[in-house]
Amino acid sequence: MLEYILFSERIRELFICWLRDNNIEFELAGNDEEFLVLIDEDIADSIEEKIEAQYDLLLDENAKAVDEDDDSSGAIHLVGIQYTDINGDIGQVKIPPDLANHLQRCLTASELQGFVQLIADTVVNPDNKSLCQS
Secondary structure, rough: EEEEEOHHHHHHHHHHHHHOOOOOOOOEOOOOEEEEEEOOOOOHHHHHHHHHHHHHHHHHHHHHHHHHHOOOOOOOOOOEEEEEEOOOEEEEEEEHHHHHHHHOOOOHHHHHHHHHHHHHHHHHHHOOOOOOOO
């Protein structure tokens, strides 16, 4: 079974409605803190991709709602990625957590930092050649 974990009953209900609208069979499991939706593994790859896309959208929506609702002093509303400028000073690029999470699905933390460093270096020392001249 494919397991989809949701941390909000409201988000689980949205996911269930979407599954029903798309005629996808599922089972429910979980407890008061995590809500599981189970789907048979024997589904077409194209259907699984659609499910994954919807699941990702709902997780992003859930993360935004949690972040907006959390006004505590320890709440994280930005993520910082460090870079070193031409003088050796350390700076920081601030990005929203949902963007950082999205990027880290594809890149490791060190790859993401390296990407930010590359951009910072290019801003200070631009190469104005077109891509086909490089």
